[in-house]
Amino acid sequence: MNTNDFIAQLDTAGGIAPMNRFIAHVAAPNVTSKPAGLEFFCNQAPLGSRTIATSDLKHYGPVRKMARENTYAEFSLQFMITNAWEAREFFIRWMDLCVSPETANMKYYDDYKGDIKVLAFDQSNDSISDAKSKQGTHYIDVFPTNVDQINLAWDQLNQLGQFSVNFVCRKWKNLGDGAKVSEVYLDGSIGGQ
Numbered sequence: 001m002n003t004n005d006f007i008a009q010l011d012t013a014g015g016i017a018p019m020n021r022f023i024a025h026v027a028a029p030n031v032t033s034k035p036a037g038l039e040f041f042c043n044q045a046p047l048g049s050r051t052i053a054t055s056d057l058k059h060y061g062p063v064r065k066m067a068r069e070n071t072y073a074e075f076s077l078q079f080m081i082t083n084a085w086e087a088r089e090f091f092i093r094w095m096d097l098c099v100s101p102e103t104a105n106m107k108y109y110d111d112y113k114g115d116i117k118v119l120a121f122d123q124s125n126d127s128i129s130d131a132k133s134k135q136g137t138h139y140i141d142v143f144p145t146n147v148d149q150i151n152l153a154w155d156q157l158n159q160l161g162q163f164s165v166n167f168v169c170r171k172w173k174n175l176g177d178g179a180k181v182s183e184v185y186l187d188g189s190i191g192g193q
Contacts, residue, residue: 014122017135021121023128024077028114032094035086039128043162044078045118048137048172074145074168077116081150081161091147091165098143113141116167119175136175142167 010016024042028034050072054065079087097112099105119133126132146166 017120018123021123021125023119023121025117025119026077026114027116028090028094029097029112031111032090032097035084035090038079038087038090041080041082041087042077043080044076044164046075046137047118047120047135048139048174049073049075050172070171072169072171074166075139076164076166078162078164081163088147088150088163091144095144095147109141112143113170114143115140116142116169117175130175133175138173138175139167139169140172141170 022045023039024045025039026034026042050070053068053071055068057064057066081088094112094114097107099107116139117130117136118139119128119130119136121128121132122134130136144165144167146164148164148166150161150163
């Protein structure tokens, strides 16, 4: 393969996908108000990871692995910190919906689950809608399990403050080009499950 063939193949595939053109739409339970513009402060988000769990099948001869079930890995979103500290407070309130920090009582699953959509775009993108995305993941029935600590230090002059939030999900759907589900609704909910 020569350089011209390689470039032609890249052109046929639409070029190299930019990893910095994405948005993460977070739809928390209705009892938690989401800060305005939260999706714009997310500076790191993954597309879904999935594993097939296997079982050993033992009959005569060598052991065979058989597919048993899908397992979905935990994932994390990283956010920039603003002077309002709204993003961090939002996720702490969401965690409080799962388990009360005062009484340690667990809440009902349906009361604290939400959804997250991570959408990736190409270089020509001019909108953050589902229809304009090239790839994406719709994480279904998510809730935060950890909000990372933030280390403050006197030597962190002119550094970007950021923190991560870890989530679990029941499953996720691939939102490949042409396989879109519904739009993010104006009230922050995500449909198309």
